[in-house]
Amino acid sequence: MMPMLLLAVLLPYNTLVVAGGVAAVGCAAGVVGTLSVLRRRALVGDAAAHATLVGVAMALLVTGQRSLAVLLAGGLVSAIAALVLLVLIRRFTRTRDDAATAVVLSVSFGLGIVLISGMVARGVPGSAGLERFLLGHTAALTIGDATLLGIVSTLAVACVWLGLKEATMVAFDPAFAAAAGWPATAIDLTLVTLVAVMVVVGLPAAGAVLVTALVVIPPVAARQWTDRIVPMLIIAGGIGLVCGLAGVVISSLATRLSTGPVVVLVAAGCFVVSLVIAPRRGLLARWWDRPAAVPTADQQRLEQR
C-alpha cells in the first residue's frame, strides 16, 4: 500500500483528483457491499452491473450527450429496470432465484453489447470508446467526473450509516424485523437500489463485467478479520479504497490498460491474504488450533472466569 500511496503523490494534480474520486467509489462499494453480502444478495449486484450497458448506450442515443453523468444516469435506470424485472420474475413465475438472476444478467448484457457494438460500428457520434464501460478505464476521467463519483459515494456511505440499525436488523432476521413492524421489503429494496448506485458509479473503475467484485470481495475479505459489523464495514471500505486507488495508478501509468482487471486482482490479493492469515478465521489460525476450534459450553464458562 505504501509504495502505491507514494506513487499517488508523484502523480499530476488531475490524476490525483481522479484517484480520490475512484478511491471513494471503492470505499463506498465495500461499505454498501458489506450489507448486501450479509443479506445474501451478492449476485443481485452482478445482474444490475451487467444491465448497465443498455442504459449507458441508450442514454447516448437519446440525449446525444457524452458526459459521464448522463451515461451513468442511463446505466442506473437500466440497472434498476433489471432489478425490477428480477423481482417480477420471482413474484409471478416459478423460476428459481439463481436461474432468474442468470437469465436477466445474460440477456441484458447481450442487449447492451449489441447496442454498443452497433453504435460504434455505425459511427454514432460520441460512441467511440463506449466499449470501455465493459472493463473500466479511468484515464479519461475529468476532475468533474471524479467529483461526481466522490459525491455519490459519500452519499451512499451516509445512507448506510443512517440506516445501519434497520439494515442490520433486516439482514440478520427479516422475519423478526417484519413481525416488529419494520417494512422489511422496503428496506431490502433500498439496499438493492444502493447496490445498483454503487455498481453504476463503479463502472469507470471496474467496468460492467467486473464491478461486482468491488461490491463483493472487500466485504468477504473483511469478514475474516472481525466478528462485528461496524469494524467489518470499515475494513471493507478500506480494502475497497486500496483497490480503487490501485486501478487509477495502474491506469495512469499504462493508459491503454483496462482498470477493471487490475482492481479485481488487487481485491483478490486482499481476499487471499485475509483468507490465509486472518486471526481465528484464517486458514493458518484454524489449522493452528484445530482441537479448540469450537469450545464446549464448559470451556466457555471457564474462559469467562
Next chain:
Amino acid sequence: MSEPSATVAPAATAWLEWHDLTVAYGRRPVLWNVDLTITEPCLFGIIGPNGAGKSTLLKATLGLVPIAGGSVLFWGRKLAEVRHRIGYVPQRETVDWDFPVSVMDVVLMGATSQLGWFRRGGRRERELARDCLERVGLADLAGRQIGRLSGGQQQRVFLARALAREADIYLLDEPMAGVDAGSQEQIFSILAGLRDAGKLVVAVHHDLQTASRWFDAVALVDMRLVAAGPTADVLTPENLNQTYAGRAGILDELGRAVARGKRTP
C-alpha cells in the same frame, strides 16, 4: 416501559383470538378455519405433527404470511395497533449464526426495534438488553459472536431479544428445537415466569411429554384445529390419535404422555 395490560384490555376482551383463520401457500391450503380464543394470560402450547401448520399459524398471526380468510385479534384489536406489545421468537435455523454480531448486539435489536426510524438507542436500551441477558443467564457471554454458542444458548439469545421488546404477548416458534434438556428446563421456567408476571406466552411445541408438564393449555393442530383447552383435557388418547393418525412412532410417545396426564391432578 409497557403500560399495565389490565388498563388496556377490559376483562371481557380475549387476549388473542383467531376467527375462521385459513392460510394457503399458493393453491395449497395449510390451515383450515382455525377458530381459537385465549381469554387470559397463560402458558399456551400449539402442538401437532410435522407439517401440521403450527409455524404457519404463528406467522399468519404476525402477518408474515398472507391470510386467505378469517381474522386475528389481539385484545380485540388488529395487529397493526398492538405490534409494539408483541414479541416474536422465530425458529433458530432461520438465521445465519455466522452473522458478525455479538450476543449483546442481537438483544439490543429487540430493544431498538421499539424505537423510531434511525434511532439507535442509548443507555436505557443497553441496560434493558443487559437485564434481559441476565434473565436468560447469558450476561457473561454478552460480547461473544453468536455462532460460538451452543444451541440452547442461541435459543436463549433469541428469547432475550424478544424480552427486550418488553411485550405483553410472546409468540415462540419451536423454542425447544435442538435444545438440550437443561436449557429446556431453563427456557420453560423463564416462560412460566413471564406467565406469572401476567404475560401471555404462546409456543409451538412438538414434544408431548414436556408439553403436558409445562403448558397450562394447549391446542392440537393438524391443518385444522383438532382440540383446544386445558392441557390435561386436551391431551387425551382420542385427540392425540386423531391428530397423529397414521403417523408411525408416535404410539410410544402417546402412551407416555397419557400416563403422565393421568398423574396430573
